[in-house]
Amino acid sequence: MAGLASRRAFKRARRVLVGGVNSPVRAFRAVGGSPVFMRRGRGPRLEDADGRRYLDFCLSWGPLILGHARPEVVAAAQAALRQGSSFGASTEAEVELAEVIRQAVPSMELVRLTSSGTEAAMSAVRLARAFTGRDLTIKFAGCYHGHADSLLVAAGSGALTLGIPDSAGVPKAWARTTIILPYNDLPAVAAAFKRWKGRVAAILVEPVAANMGVVLPRDGFLQGLRELASRHGALLVFDEVITGFRVCYGGYQKICKVSPDLTVLGKIVGGGLPLAAYGGRRDVMRLVAPLGPVYQAGTLSGNPVAVAAGLETLRLLKSERPYPVLERRTRDLAAAMRAAASRANVPVTINAIASMFTVFFTDHPVPDYAGAKQADAKVYGRFFHALLERGVYFPPAQWEAAFLSSAHGTADMALMNKAMTQAFESMGC
Numbered sequence: 001m002a003g004l005a006s007r008r009a010f011k012r013a014r015r016v017l018v019g020g021v022n023s024p025v026r027a028f029r030a031v032g033g034s035p036v037f038m039r040r041g042r043g044p045r046l047e048d049a050d051g052r053r054y055l056d057f058c059l060s061w062g063p064l065i066l067g068h069a070r071p072e073v074v075a076a077a078q079a080a081l082r083q084g085s086s087f088g089a090s091t092e093a094e095v096e097l098a099e100v101i102r103q104a105v106p107s108m109e110l111v112r113l114t115s116s117g118t119e120a121a122m123s124a125v126r127l128a129r130a131f132t133g134r135d136l137t138i139k140f141a142g143c144y145h146g147h148a149d150s151l152l153v154a155a156g157s158g159a160l161t162l163g164i165p166d167s168a169g170v171p172k173a174w175a176r177t178t179i180i181l182p183y184n185d186l187p188a189v190a191a192a193f194k195r196w197k198g199r200v201a202a203i204l205v206e207p208v209a210a211n212m213g214v215v216l217p218r219d220g221f222l223q224g225l226r227e228l229a230s231r232h233g234a235l236l237v238f239d240e241v242i243t244g245f246r247v248c249y250g251g252y253q254k255i256c257k258v259s260p261d262l263t264v265l266g267k268i269v270g271g272g273l274p275l276a277a278y279g280g281r282r283d284v285m286r287l288v289a290p291l292g293p294v295y296q297a298g299t300l301s302g303n304p305v306a307v308a309a310g311l312e313t314l315r316l317l318k319s320e321r322p323y324p325v326l327e328r329r330t331r332d333l334a335a336a337m338r339a340a341a342s343r344a345n346v347p348v349t350i351n352a353i354a355s356m357f358t359v360f361f362t363d364h365p366v367p368d369y370a371g372a373k374q375a376d377a378k379v380y381g382r383f384f385h386a387l388l389e390r391g392v393y394f395p396p397a398q399w400e401a402a403f404l405s406s407a408h409g410t411a412d413m414a415l416m417n418k419a420m421t422q423a424f425e426s427m428g429c
């Protein structure tokens with residue numbers, strides 16, 4: 001249960017902030033109870049308003065692959081801030097970040113920086129429409145691409161958690177521009193291209209879905225999307241907001257060897273500050289203003305402080321290459337969790353890749369949205385609170401990804417093993 005200071009803060013917040021929060025999932029509706037308010041983070045740990053400490057496996061929903069307040073990232077952001085917080089004009093550091101991104105993700109021949117993943121995904125779809133002269137977008141149920149109107153249909157993440165995957169306020173006509181198909185279902189995609197012949201501008205996909213919990217692409221799924229998009233003159237857009245620089249230094253496209261036409265990045269590229277990007281084929285990106293007629297802009301796009309944090313984060317990832325260790329620790333943790341859950345007689349399916357995973361409270365496999373929805377969110381809520389009591393902070397929602405950072409050492413993983421074992425035992429039948 002949240003401590004006194006957190007509960008007081010939430011009471012005060014509800015008087016002035018909608019639902020007491022600035023992003024719905026923070027309100028703990030999905031897990032019950034009063035939300036914990038945080039006051040600082042360092043390495044793998046968070047400290048709440050009551051001074052309680054937690055091992056953090058939410059990590060700000062993914063950006064903090066190096067842990068909280070990594071000194072070099074803090075120093076880089078501080079140094080940039082001392083030079084001025086925002087200029088509304090170009091800086092050389094933005095160019096450097098775009099060069100670093102392009103080197104790591106070669107399909108991003110031209111890049112545009114934005115402030116959020118929502119903005120980047122929305123702009124990529126607008127661009128795909130302009131390039132193809134078509135209106136429709138294929139999106140997969142349970143994938144989440146931010147909260148732009150036409151993409152808030154069968155959306156995952158907070159929308160799925162709160163049971164409003166089709167948001168109020170989205171005109172039906174806009175929602176109808178989005179074709180919703182089951183993730184991992186290539187025949188459905190082929191059938192959609194047949195049905196809406198010559199009308200589909202883009203296939204938008206999280207190459208590893210992470211906003212209905214982690215759901216892995218089946219062998220051949222992404223390759224099949226590439227082939228279908230090319231055959232039908234549509235663009236393939238990979239939303240790598242979560243997977244970018246998380247599954248490897250680059251994107252999942254490097255692992256699956258599929259080259260999308262456009263890519264959306266966020267989270268890690270901003271090093272924990274508000275920064276995202278979209279980019280891709282030069283002939284497509286050339287349509288974006290000022291080169292072309294697709295308008296998109298932002299006063300804080302390429303903000304120098306965020307750029308500095310992003311650049312330093314990518315520099316550290318490149319030099320330290322934490323990926324193999326992160327992957328091994330995640331695999332070991334997932335295996336230990338399966339064993340602990342089975343000993344306690346709690347059915348779980350754990351999907352994991354690289355340093356991201358989801359514990360679904362179901363005994364069915366989870367290959368798509370229908371499978372994810374079978375998970376018991378109430379049981380997840382019990383698990384979440386059992387962990388919280390034992391000093392572990394997990395994502396406060398069933399249909400999200402949990403993450404590890406390179407700051408989580410062996411002693412931290414041992415603590416986590418103990419906490420999750422006790423948590424399962426406390427729930428067992």
Ligand code: HOZ
Pocket residue numbers: 023024025026061144157158210211400
């Ligand atoms: N976009 C985040 C990951 N699914 C969730 C963050 C939020 O809704 O606050």
